[in-house]
Amino acid sequence: MVPTNDSAAGPVTVGLDGCSLALGDVVRVARSARPFRVQLSEQAEVGMTHSVATRTHLIESSTPVYGVTTGFGDSGDRQISSGSTAQLQRNLLRFLQVGTGLIAPGEVVRATMLIRANCLARGCSGIRTEPVRLLLALIEHDVLPVIPERGSVGASGDLAPLAHLSAVLTGEGEVVHKGVQQSAAAALEACGLRPVELEAKEGLALVNGTSFMAAFAVLAAADSSRLVFAAELCTALLVEVRNGRPEEFAAFPHEHKPHPGQMGSAAAIRALLGDGGPEPNGRAAALPTQRDGVGLRKLEQHLQEPYSVRCAPHVVGVLRDTLTWVEQWLKVEINSANDNPLFDTATQSVYNSGNFYGGHVAHAMDSLKLAVASTADLLDRQLQLIVDEKYNRGLPPNLVSPRAWNDEEAGMHHGFKGMQIAASALTAEALHLTTPASAFSRSTEAHNQDKVSMGTIAARHARQAVELALSISAIHLIALCQAADLRGGALSPPLRSAYEFVRRHVAFADVDRPLHREIDTVAGLIRSGLLEATVSTCEV
Numbered sequence: 001m002v003p004t005n006d007s008a009a010g011p012v013t014v015g016l017d018g019c020s021l022a023l024g025d026v027v028r029v030a031r032s033a034r035p036f037r038v039q040l041s042e043q044a045e046v047g048m049t050h051s052v053a054t055r056t057h058l059i060e061s062s063t064p065v066y067g068v069t070t071g072f073g074d075s076g077d078r079q080i081s082s083g084s085t086a087q088l089q090r091n092l093l094r095f096l097q098v099g100t101g102l103i104a105p106g107e108v109v110r111a112t113m114l115i116r117a118n119c120l121a122r123g124c125s126g127i128r129t130e131p132v133r134l135l136l137a138l139i140e141h142d143v144l145p146v147i148p149e150r151g152s153v154g155a156s157g158d159l160a161p162l163a164h165l166s167a168v169l170t171g172e173g174e175v176v177h178k179g180v181q182q183s184a185a186a187a188l189e190a191c192g193l194r195p196v197e198l199e200a201k202e203g204l205a206l207v208n209g210t211s212f213m214a215a216f217a218v219l220a221a222a223d224s225s226r227l228v229f230a231a232e233l234c235t236a237l238l239v240e241v242r243n244g245r246p247e248e249f250a251a252f253p254h255e256h257k258p259h260p261g262q263m264g265s266a267a268a269i270r271a272l273l274g275d276g277g278p279e280p281n282g283r284a285a286a287l288p289t290q291r292d293g294v295g296l297r298k299l300e301q302h303l304q305e306p307y308s309v310r311c312a313p314h315v316v317g318v319l320r321d322t323l324t325w326v327e328q329w330l331k332v333e334i335n336s337a338n339d340n341p342l343f344d345t346a347t348q349s350v351y352n353s354g355n356f357y358g359g360h361v362a363h364a365m366d367s368l369k370l371a372v373a374s375t376a377d378l379l380d381r382q383l384q385l386i387v388d389e390k391y392n393r394g395l396p397p398n399l400v401s402p403r404a405w406n407d408e409e410a411g412m413h414h415g416f417k418g419m420q421i422a423a424s425a426l427t428a429e430a431l432h433l434t435t436p437a438s439a440f441s442r443s444t445e446a447h448n449q450d451k452v453s454m455g456t457i458a459a460r461h462a463r464q465a466v467e468l469a470l471s472i473s474a475i476h477l478i479a480l481c482q483a484a485d486l487r488g489g490a491l492s493p494p495l496r497s498a499y500e501f502v503r504r505h506v507a508f509a510d511v512d513r514p515l516h517r518e519i520d521t522v523a524g525l526i527r528s529g530l531l532e533a534t535v536s537t538c539e540v
Contacts, residue, residue: 018122047123055126089203096163099148111215154453157356158212171195216459236272261320274492358455497538
């Protein structure tokens with residue numbers, strides 16, 4: 001997908017060829033405030049035209065083709081006359097519109113439409129260019145089909161969600177356009193768009209794929225990469241405000257357990273700390289000592305940090321390494337032909353297969369949400385280290401400001417006690433989501449679909465987990481800025497940049513006040529990449 005003719009005034013034009021759609025392209029189209037004009041490449045149009053010709057040839061030669069001249073699922077052995085093939089496709093979209101639950105967010109719907117169009121652009125699915133062009137026109141006009149999130153078992157693909165999407169192309173169903181939920185027919189007319197009459201196989205090509213789960217998955221992966229930065233930033237700032245031991249992130253120990261993610265995380269924390277501080281040579285021997293209450297000699301400084309600090313590269317490193325292979329799998333998924341059957345134009349043949357099975361997305365998302373929840377738990381434990389006076393090394397209890405603490409009634413103010421409780425609640429919810437959805441295959445559809453992926457459930461849960469983790473990181477970062485003010489002292493240039501950026505949006509908590517809006521604001525700044533961009537461009 002290559003941008004062309006980009007102008008400040010008009011939409012960005014991009015082309016789909018079914019092979020080169022990048023994860024970043026999906027995120028940009030899904031979340032951009034600017035319109036995108038997405039077009040099929042010439043290569044894609046030629047391939048799709050040849051695929052339709054193969055489909056037509058097989059129908060005219062009376063070759064049985066599943067879902068084209070037969071019924072669906074356990075009705076696949078029942079012949080359908082050639083005159084009824086179009087009605088069969090309409091019926092398919094209607095009986096599959098059974099989704100329930102929350103309506104998918106606009107960014108998920110945009111991502112779904114883009115991914116579905118790209119998969120069909122591969123030219124194996126026997127669908128004309130007209131339905132796909134209309135799908136792309138919906139993106140350009142920001143006409144968003146109303147898609148309930150629940151109802152897909154992840155094989156045969158995302159049948160229910162994609163049926164709600166595909167019905168809009170025929171003028172049925174509902175959409176959101178310019179903030180108003182309305183009939184698809186009305187929105188299409190308002191935008192000067194005409195519904196299409198589906199031909200043989202086209203309804204099946206539209207609904208029989210993994211694009212809905214892939215949309216959730218791509219966005220969850222993108223947000224998880226922001227979580228990596230936030231977790232490493234919070235860890236570095238925690239070391240500073242607790243007068244910690246930056247040498248624990250030195251290269252030496254991590255080079256001797258050379259997981260790429262672990263080494264990368266330790267290096268990132270060192271960079272945020274400003275080169276990581278002194279090396280440990282002789283540090284333990286040089287530490288001053290004192291006698292404790294029973295006369296035993298005790299170091300005045302801590303020799304080691306708690307695991308939630310010292311093992312941060314090992315925890316965040318797992319998320320880094322998980323993202324590496326998750327992104328590889330998702331790149332393949334969004335550039336694949338994942339419906340059934342598929343047409344080989346070179347041999348004029350039709351192949352029945354299971355490319356609609358969302359197993360790779362399911363297992364990727366089950367792994368991702370576990371790594372995300374583990375990182376969330378790390379951040380929650382780190383937060384405890386600065387709000388609890390037993391562990392925060394001289395900071396006020398619950399980070400209460402001196403003004404509030406010195407009030408005539410010191411117990412009137414409670415500082416960040418509520419923030420820590422909220423973080424723990426969010427962490428528990430994220431951990432609860434880690435049960436692998438892929439383990440819950442259910443036989444469906446008269447045992448025709450007797451092994452399913454549950455990929456959509458896994459992807460939805462992964463997205464929820466990372467949203468929770470971003471809120472936890474926002475709570476932690478706000479608390480760390482409070483601690484930095486209370487501790488005083490210099491910060492490294494990257495940490496100073498992050499601190500000042502947060503302070504432009506969240507003021508010091510001098511007395512108790514509601515902080516829920518600030519949490520959402522900072523979580524949004526992390527998720528958007530603005531915080532990371534600010535820190536990465538600071539002068540060291």
